[in-house]
Amino acid sequence: MEFFEAISAKFNYWIYVIIMMIGLYAMIAKNNMVKKLIGMSIFQTAIILFYVSIGVKDGATIPILYHDQVHAGHHHDDHGDDAHHGSTDHHDTSHGGDHETDEFGYPTRHAPDVHIDGDGFANPLVHVLMLTAIVVGVSTLGVGLAITQKLHREFGTIEENEIHDLIKSGK
Amino acid sequence: MIWQFDLIILVFLVITAIISLQVKDLLAASMIYGVYSFLMCLLWAGMAAVDVAFTEAAVGAGVSSVFLIATVFRTSRRSSD
Numbered sequence: 001m002e003f004f005e006a007i008s009a010k011f012n013y014w015i016y017v018i019i020m021m022i023g024l025y026a027m028i029a030k031n032n033m034v035k036k037l038i039g040m041s042i043f044q045t046a047i048i049l050f051y052v053s054i055g056v057k058d059g060a061t062i063p064i065l066y067h068d069q070v071h072a073g074h075h076h077d078d079h080g081d082d083a084h085h086g087s088t089d090h091h092d093t094s095h096g097g098d099h100e101t102d103e104f105g106y107p108t109r110h111a112p113d114v115h116i117d118g119d120g121f122a123n124p125l126v127h128v129l130m131l132t133a134i135v136v137g138v139s140t141l142g143v144g145l146a147i148t149q150k151l152h153r154e155f156g157t158i159e160e161n162e163i164h165d166l167i168k169s170g171k
Numbered sequence: 172m173i174w175q176f177d178l179i180i181l182v183f184l185v186i187t188a189i190i191s192l193q194v195k196d197l198l199a200a201s202m203i204y205g206v207y208s209f210l211m212c213l214l215w216a217g218m219a220a221v222d223v224a225f226t227e228a229a230v231g232a233g234v235s236s237v238f239l240i241a242t243v244f245r246t247s248r249r250s251s252d
Contacts, residue, residue, distance in 0.1 A: 011177065011178065011181060012177070012181065015181040015184065015185060018185055019184060019185060019188055022185070022188050022189060022192065023188070026192045030192065030252055031250075031251055031252050032197070032250040032251060032252060034197050034200070034201075034239065034242060034243065034246075034250070035192060035197075035200065035250060035252065037239075038191060038192060038200060038201075038204050038239070039192060041204065041231075041235060042188050042191075042192075042204075042207070045207075045208070045211050045227075045231070048211075048223070049211065049214070052215055052218055052220050052223060053218070055218075055220065056218050056219065060219055061219060062219045062220075062221050063219070121219075122218070122219035122220065126220075127220045127222055127223050128222075130220070130223050131222060131223060131226055134223065134226050134227055134230055134231065135226075135230065137231075138230045138231065138234055138235055138238075141235055141238060141239075142238055145238050145239065145241075145242040148242055148246065149242055149245055149246060152245070152246040152247070157247070158246050158247060159250075159251055
C-alpha cells in the first residue's frame with residue numbers, strides 16, 4: 001500500500017520522466033527531421049511540466065490577489081503614526097497633512113499593511129520562469145523547421161539517412 | 172487540482188505523444204502534436220498556472236502547429252518511420 005501511495009502522490013513526476021524519455025528517443029532514433037523536431041518539443045514541454053509541478057500547493061488557488069486584499073490598507077491614513085516616512089518636514093505644500101508629497105513632488109504612497117497568506121497561492125516564480133521557456137521553445141522549433149526546409153530545397157528529402165547517402169555519394 | 176482530471180490528462184498526454192511520433196503521415200503527426208499541446212495547457216490551468224496555460228494555448232497549440240503544417244506542406248508529407 002505504501003508503494004501505491006508513493007506512485008500516486010508523485011504521479012506528475014512519473015509521467016514527466018516518461019514523456020521526457022519519449023522525446024529523447026524521438027530525437028535520437030527517428031529519421032525524419034520533422035519527427036525529430038516534434039520530439040524536441042515534447043522534451044521541452046516535459047521539462048516545463050516538471051517545473052510547474054514543483055510550484056503546486058495543495059488547496060492553493062491561482063497567484064492573483066483578491067480585490068479586498070489589495071485595497072484593505074487604504075483607509076488607515078487617519079491614525080497618527082508617521083514613523084514609516086521621514087519626509088514630513090521639507091515639503092512645501094500648503095494644504096495640510098492629508099496630501100503629503102515626497103522629494104519629487106508626488107503624493108506619498110503608504111505601503112498597505114496587508115497580511116497575505118502565501119500558502120493560499122501557488123508559487124508564481126516557476127510560472128514566470130517557464131513563460132520564458134515556452135517562448136524559447138517555439139523559437140527553436142521555428143529555426144529547426146526553417147533549416148529543414150532549407151535541407152529539402154538542397155537535397156530533395158527530409159530523411160536523415162537519405163541526406164547522409166547523398167552527401168557520401170558526392171551529391 | 173482534482174486528481175481524476177490530473178490522472179486522465181496525464182494518461183492522454185503519454186498516448187498522444189506516442190501516437191504523434193509513431194504515425195507515418197506528417198500532417199496527422201502535426202495535428203496530434205497540437206492535441207498534445209492543448210492537453211498540456213489544460214493540465215497547467217488545473218495546476219493554477221494560468222499564465223503558462225494561456226501562453227501554451229497561444230504559442231504551443233497555435234503557432235507551433237502552424238509552423239509544422241507550413242513545413243509539411245512545403246516539403247514532403249510522408250515519413251519513413
